[in-house]
Amino acid sequence: METSLIKIEEVSSIMSSFPEIVGKNSTSVQKCNEAGQTLLDTIEGEGMNEALDEKVSEYLKKVSATVNKMGERRKPLTQIFDRIRSHFTSQEKMIDPKSPSTIPGMLTIKRNEYAQYKYEQEQKRRKEAERQASVEKEKATYRQDLENSLLTHFNQYLTQKISEIQNIFSGLTYENFSRESIGITVFPTEYPKAHFEKFTAEHATFYVTNEAKREIRQSVLQGKYEQYANQFRSTVVQTRQELIDRLPSKRKELAEQMQLRQQNAEAAAQAEEARKRREAEESAKRLAEIKRQEEESKQRTAQEAQRDAIGGLFGAAAATVAAPPTNAKVKERIVVLHPNGYLDIFQMWWINEGQSMALEELEKTMKKMVTCCEKLANSKDQEHIQSQYIRYENEVKAK
Template sequence: METTLTTTNNDLQLVVSSASNVVEQNKTSLDKASAVADRLIEMIEQVEIKDTPDVRTLDEECKNFVSKASKTVSIMQERRKPITQAFDQIRKYFTEMENQLGKNGEKIIKIIKFRNDFATYLANEEAKIAAERARVAAIEQEKIDTRAFLKKSFSDHLAREIESAYVKLEEIFNSMNLTNVALTKSSIKDFNTTYMAKALELPETRFLPRWGVIEIYNSISPGEISNNEQVFKQKVTEKIQYYLDRVESKKQELVQMAEANAAEKERLQKEAEERARKEAEERKKEILSFSEKSNANIEAEKTGQTLQTLFDQEYQVPTANVKKELKIEVLSPAGYGQIFMFWFEREGKNLSNEKIEKKTIAQMKKFCEDMANKNAEIIDSNTLKYKEVVSAK
């Protein structure tokens, strides 16, 4: 029942009118009882405890005094009961007023609920926007990765085609003898410098649809093929000229070998083989260097595009002014045992018995929740569940 102002005023008048008289009466009762107690204590301090008539008489007096003291306390309580009850009513009235504005007040609860509901809404909207931005960023990054993958595929194919052309030219040049010099020179001179493009395998993607990959391929393939055609023609033409410039010296070498004795032929043959081995090594180094340079350029372009994407994603929606906390939901009674063990291992074992006995399960549960929120320490158990609770700051 709600305490009314009228009731409180009546109680207050009762306190004012009777409190002084009751205090005096109770003080008189206390003084009389204290005088008797002092006399008994003085006698106790002077007597030796043993079974004598005097000690028995003193014990009986003490027994009677304790009984009378208890009755006196009851009388004192009855005298002051209306006053203390009035104080309780007054305190209750003040407490009821204060509670209406406290965190458990009905109106305050409704207002706080609105704030928490709004905070939860903002947090959810923020999460949706963040998820969408992450999705868009993932798609953009996959576009960058796909573009780099396709460019690398074009570059790798060009490198293989150039190496294949180099090997064929080397084979033509090395097949020259004194009977086919003109034919060899003509074959080298007329060697095909046209780059033969081919359809490349498309990469697998997680976010980007197949049509999106094809769209990227169609957007970059004309430029990549055109570039490959130019580079292939330039590289092969340079290699053709390299071998054409060596036809005459190769012819003289063949003449020397034809005119030489057996020992000289063996020496010249070994020299020719050594030159061929070194040229093969140089060819591999050239192709490797070409590939590494192309891939480095592709990677640099990819990095630049990634940084630009990150820059474009830099804007963030205003963070909702909310507080997110993990709360423990106990799924079965065994969960309380898990809570106790977690708390005891981290705090309880260092406390005194007295302090441990004063701890409640609610306090231990709060300790576990604080550890989860501050240190990300979670109790791994199917008897407990951590739930995120959103509230307004």
């Protein structure tokens, strides 16, 4: 303790008067209570009246004077105690880590700023990892959609050509057989490059850039024309050869139906209908096979896209796994943007804590608000709360 602030002699002098001050104050308390007890006993025995009320009023004035005198007596003691306490607390405040003006407090601020920096960096890294995962997932989806659209573009043309050659075969009659059957034998089996290059389908993305989409598109298109050309040639050649192999039997069947029409038109019509139904079923099977192969290809594409997406998610998950910032404790705090925000705070507090508190605890917590409402009730305009849960009572005090 610095003697320049609190002198030892001063403390010793004041403390030496302690027994005398305590004794005088104790005597004052004793005499005050004895006089008050006499008045209290009289009131209890005789009841309150104007004369006793006047005596009590005078007594209370003397009590106030006594309390003031007792305060004056002990003031030197309590002041020195306050100075001693103030001196110690001021020393403690000089190294209080919670005070921003102290060196420990400044160091605490530096640590908090560093923890905030580390936390923000971690959040940025996590967000970037999550964004990258979204990019990889969308890339896989975009590639899948593009490959499916391209496959549909090709299969629509393939289906159209298979239907054309099938329709030539189904449209053969006894009269046009020699002329029309040539269309089957010379039916083109090459997939036109011009049709492939007409593919312009596009799909919207949110994360994937246009540059990345161009790269993916080039990757999807690369080698696809050659693949589709081989598939087109194989499918058309096989279908054409099957129909060519059936031409002799078709000619014979048409000749027999011609003869049958001359003998029995109704039977010939039934045979013709059965033939058309059979050929339609055969055509439907061919087209269904193309559709089945298309669905299988799309399923494989979906599986590949899923594997790519999972790979991206694993990478992102690995990127997001990291130790929390060193010695950082993160808590959310409320920043009220508008006075109405306090209504929302009060509502949440009431639902989660206030409504379950005891009435005595609520009285302490809500004291300022209750005092405000009481002030309004006692004002000139006398505003009252109209509620079944509140009652106003008159509190009467002697002047």
